Amino acid sequence: MATTNAAPPTAHQPNTRDLSVAEVENCIRNVGPIFHILPPNHRAPWDTISFTLQPPSIAHTSSSKAFSLKVYKKWVKRAPLPGGDGGAPPSPTYSESAGSFGLDMCTHVLRCGKTELENALSSLYAVALQEAVEQHLTEGGDERLHLSPDGNLYFCPPHPVPAAIIRGTCTCSPPSRNAIGSACTRLSNIWNRAESFDGAFDDVRHRISTALGLQTRHHIVLHPSGTDAEYTPLLIGTSSAKALGCSGVVNVVVGVGEVGSNTPNAAGGRHFSKFVPSGGAVSAKALVGDFPEGTKVLELKARFADGSTVPNFDQQVVDAIEQAEACSEKPFFIVHALDGSKLGSRITDRKLVTDIQTRLGNRVLIVLDACQGRTESEELDWYLSRGAVVLMTASKFYGAPGFCGMAVVPDSAALPLREGVTVPPGLGDYLTKYQVPSNLTAFRAALPAEPINVGLLLRWTCGVEEMERLARVGSGARVAIRRWVYAVKDLIRQEYPSLELMSESSCPTNEGTQLGGVNSIIAFKLLAREDKTPLATAALKQIHRWLTTDVSGLLPNCAGEEERRFAALSCFIGQPVAIGDFAVLRLAIGAALAAELGEDPSVLKTVLGEDAEVLGKIEVLLKYHKVM
Incomplete structure (x- = not known):
């Protein structure tokens, strides 16, 4: 194939200073290390200087070619570069067959100024x-x-x-401009060797600890998701069980149905997906290579089918532990606590933790599931100071692109990871040494160096940007969270009879545990207009999808102009959660919005107007979903 959108050489301008081949090649080299100049025998047959894009983080030749074509197509659609004293900017051509860019030379000179060439290459x-x-x-x-x-x-x-309205930070969100800007800066630094991968991951860990204000000595293991973050406490648990001569591991997962759907699989040391972060394919639910067989997972639900909460849930956890002890000789327990379910609920109480630790002593490891990221630092520190591993993500409340999780390991629980832990080789599909801090010596040494998880690093870079902004705003953001929650609930109650707020949880509450002192996830049912029964999960999944895009063209002819305006909006909200006999959708405030409202409380009026737009579109979709 010849060239894509090839442009003729720029006409010679009287004030243009011609650039020699050497000067052009020097400009290309100086703009960035991703530009690789091809030797003359590899160039196209016409008089050109050819170069390819070879980003260090995109290794394979075939991948580089596909990448270059996408870059070229986007580059030619950009706003035209302004001219300057040196004349019109040059327009590189692109050859799909060769996978290379070309600058057309005329009698071995490029007829443009140096500044114009640098601007064109910099924009590329x-x-x-x-x-x-x-x-x-x-x-x-x-x-x-x-x-x-x-x-x-x-x-x-x-x-x-x-243009989208973002209220989906309990599920997944598109990144903010600031977050993407930080990710671009980080990747450019890595390309230019201003920062190493090891240094970048260390920087992320340090900034997380500082932004969260954690006081207890700890170590952060960065995971591709909150689900596979379960492998770190399981590794500690299996190692501790072996050292103590325990008969096996019993992993107690609480709030099943309100935590990640694959949490029980990961808690048992099993794969939970067909594809793993290393890029390979596996058999879902198969044991991760060389994890010990026999981890027993107890799955405890905290709600009945009608959505009401199980009374005395903490006692049910204790009862389950007692029954497991009666069935095994001296088992080791991993027991989950939960602060921030998919519905924002706090499922367990602190007293459960102290009671279990008193009862089991060194035969228990507590894991706090705070993956929603809506837990106050004081609560995180309370658990860490008592030897609990804390699981969190940046891809929920903090609005990072999905998925990025972490296991925060208190120093008091880290001994197995420092000294002599047996790491199953299969964990190399999820973790590389860069994701583990250097002071967890044994754990890190047993992991592969590659493939380096660049995507995870960039997702966490996005997340920590929002963490730091929220930390700077401080108490103002927490006040803003409360104001937003109360205002949106009032809006739904007063203006939207087809939407029914889910009743407040009767699970243990402690205003000190949740950011803003409130549940910042607003869950609600959609009631069918005919008989007021809640819509089921399948219908909510379709509505959730329609919310993200313009579906005005799917409305029937009888729909009004205002309804079509609502249907054209792009809104990201929390995906449906099935609760027994019914399902709910969710609106959630995230760190970026909380910080914005904390910086300028007067913005709340505008924000509530956006919420009314989201709710208006939901009502339109509820009205017409059967005929769309």
């Missing part, structure tokens, strides 16, 4: 950087990250959507 570099970040954001995880025309599994693209 900027497009390549943005494209690489978006590509990496969809890599290094399971199939929930993989893209379709609608985005990932949650219909979120790996780039900002400026």
Whole structure:
């Protein structure tokens, strides 16, 4: 194939200073290390200087060619570069067959000024950087990250959507402009060798600890998701069980149905997806290579089929532990606590933790599931100071692109990871040494160095940007969270009779545990207009998908103009959660919005107007979903 959108050489201008081949090649080299100049025998037959894009983070030749074509197509659609004293900017051509760019020379000179050439190449570099970040954001995880025309599994693209209304930070969100800017800066630094991968991961860990204000000495293991973060406490548990001569491991998962659907699989040391972050394919639910057989997982639900909460749930956890002890000789227990379920609920109480630790002593490891990221630092520190591993993500409340999780290991529980832990080789599909801090010596040494999870690094870079902004705003953001929650609930009660708020949880509450002192996830049913019964999960899944895009063309002819305006909106909200006999949708405030409202409380009126738009579209979809 010849060239794509090839442009003729720029006409010679009287004030143009011709650039020699050497000067052009020097400009190309100086703009960025991703530009590789081809030797003359590899160039196209015409008089050109040819170069390729070879980003260090995109290794394979075939991948580089596909990447270059995408970059070129986006680059030619950009706003035209302004001219300057040196004349019109040059317009590189692109050869799909060769996978290379070309600058047309006329009698061995390029007829443009140096500034114009540098501007053109810099704009090409900027497009390549943005494209690489978006590509990496969809890599290094399971199939929930993989893209379709609608985005990932949650219909979120790996780039900002400026016109969209974002209220889906309990599920997944497109990244903010600031977050993407930070990711671009980080990747450019890595390309230019201003930062190493090891240094970048260490920087992320340090910034997380500082932004969260954690006081207890700890170590952060960065995971591709909150689900596979379960492998770190399981590794500690199996190692501790072996050292204590225990008969096996019993892993107690609480709030099943309100935590990640694959949590029980990961808690048992099993794969939970067909694809692993290393890029390979596995048999879902098979044991991760060389994890010990026989981990027993107890799955405890905290709600009945009608949505009401199980009374005395903590006692049910204790009863389950007693029954497991009666069936095994001296088992080791991993017991989950939960602060922030999919519905924002706090499922267990602190007293449960102290009672279990008193009862079992060194035969128990507590795991706090705070994956929603809506837990106050004081609560995180309370658990860490008592030897609990804390699981969190940046891809929920903090609005990072899905998926990025972490296991925060208190120093008091880290001994097995420092000294002599046996790491199952299969964990190398999820973790590389860069994701583990250097002071967890044995754990890190047993992991592979590659493939480096660039996508995870960039997703966490996005997340920590929002963490730091929220930390800077401080108490103002927490006040803003409360104001938003109360105002939106009032709005639903007063204006939207077809939407029914889910009753407040009767699970243990402690205003000190939740950011803002409130449950910042608003769950509600959609009531069918005929008999006021709640819509089931399948219908809510379709509505959730329609919310993300313009579906005005799907409305019937009888729909009014205002209804079509609502249907054209793009809104990201929390995906449906099935609760026994019914399902709910969710609105959630995230860190970016909380910080914005904390910085300027007067913005709340505008924000509530956006919420009314989201609710208006939901009502339109509820009205017409059967005929759409």
